[in-house]
Amino acid sequence: MCFAGCGGSSGSVVDVLAASSYTDVADELETLLEDDLGINVRFSFGSSGAFLEQLNQGAPAAAVITADDKTMRRLESAKLVDASIAINRNDLIIVTSDSDVGRAINSLVDLAASDDAVTVVCADSAPCGAATDQLLKQAGLTLSPASREPNVRATLTKVILGEADAAIVYGTDARVHPDLRSVEIVDTVDVIGRAAAVKGKTHGSDIVESLRSAAAMQILADAGFSAP
């Protein structure tokens, strides 16, 4: 929501659209960018899949961080952003609750074979969901999820609340909740996070440049994101 002082010309607040998987590094990245560039930065989060429509409708963002490269390619081909850069690599893992049903799952094969486990994954329109579909296809497995949630955080939340026994999410998201069981996936799918400046916005390329700095890489690494 944006009333007065939007658009950045007054230099008040510069918006960055970021995939929801970056929620936990936002504070640190914000501080870093503000120190580097001397501007006021504000992250807003959503599913990367929604960014295309939001930017099309003139969302006042200077830069975009997507969770995967597929989404970024769509933004690029729609000529909404300048050339993007890779800023991190993420991978998919399984999280389960600490219940009997959850503890019985120790691999993707277990998850696909389990009759009891209530499993949730991301919607196919969200990057984590697209990656999940790719992962299952690659492994030759089918899954019958109880729900396909709008984004990765909603997916994880269903396990935290105990409504679901297992979910497929990003490794970084699983780290945030150490009380959940994490199960590594052999031959997992890598997801490359990318950042780009929105065309015609001041500060956009500065922000992207800053996100590539060693300090930014360190923040991402601390949160479990691998180097691209």
Added chain:
Amino acid sequence: MTNRPPHWVVAIAVVPAIVLGAPLFALLWRLPWSDLGGALRSEAAKSALGLSLITSLSATVLCVLFGLPLAWLLSTGTGVMTRVIRALCLLPIVLPPVVGGVALLLAFGRRGVVGQWLADFGIQLSFSTAGVILAQFFVSLPFFVLSVEAALRQMDIEFAEVAQVHGASPTRVFTAVTVPSIAPAIAAGSVLAWARALGEFGATVTFAGSLQGRTQTLPLAVFNLLESDPADAVVLSAVLVVLAVAVLVVLRDRWFGVLRSEVQR
């Protein structure tokens, strides 16, 4: 017309008309007319449409079955309990639907107060079509109850008294005299509740999740498509709008017409 509103009233009234009308107009403007059929024939669209009709109509039936007795109780009571129950009934209107969904999870979720107990019988409401109906019932019941309770309060108690003197039991008075008399309000309340149930998003996605064919209703499908296929999302949105407008137009004369003639007498 001697009682014509002055120009300044017209000028102000035009503003909300534009605010309400513009999105509708824009939706139709953006509609990909050449590719309407394709968007509607997709499996996701068909199952969402079917699921939305089934769940919203079920929720409306539940609203009538449970809402009528509730409205009756509220319309006769004056005590503290009545006020507490009425406040509870209003709550879903004021609550953001997502919060309603969280509250439903805490109550009827697998680890919820009631849900835990249901789970012992092998019943899980979250992620099920029944969960969708429950979420819709939760958000739409207030609209039905408020509309019917208002009609009951306005109804002259002497009608019921005459029936009582002639030997009708309270149940008989309600079914034979009261309910037919407030039929227009029951119809209007049902339409309001149905419309609310049809458009329900936040509580559904939070409580019941989103899975094609089981819990992904029309609004959820629109939200999902907006990210992968915005053009199809616009088509589905238009279906919702057309459905709503059609019902309002068809029912306007039949039900609201009755209401008008009652008022005029």
Added chain:
Amino acid sequence: MTAARVAASIEFARGEIHLRLDLPDVPFVALTGPNGAGKTSALRCLAGLEQAAHVEWPDGEPASRGYLPQRVMLYPAMSLADNIASSMRFAGLSKASIAERTAELLDLVDIAALARRRPHEVSGGQRQRTGLARAIAATPKLLLLDEPFSAIDVASRARVRARIVKHIAESGASCVIATHDPNDLEATDAASIVLS
């Protein structure tokens, strides 16, 4: 007339109204008196609609009552015929006898042509005729009529009144009428109670 009549004594107080009256066991009793004297309240006490009233029935409470309130109160969702039939349905009469008697009563009060109309589609006098028919339909033991002929047009009022009074007398019911009209007293040969 050998049927046992209904007798009652009422004690009731609310606001300005203080009632203490004994109902003699005669076929017709007329309650008269100025506005606000409590005629309507007395009828309501006898109808069992006043919680605060203390009513004694020396010969037992009447098993059934018929009631015509001053504002008639026809059920708005029912046709005139259904309004008349309603009191017989509530009394548990058989379907066939209800249909037959409804037709008779529609003729009795001259509204057969309006049978399918709804209350808001007819005049005040036609509504009052319907209300009268509804009150007497189930042949109750005690009839309570509040200004029962006041809205009927002058030309046919006497005729309708004569038919109704005859019908009530033949049914053996006791009838209490609240009225301002001296003609009502005359036509019913009622024992008059003046409230003040």
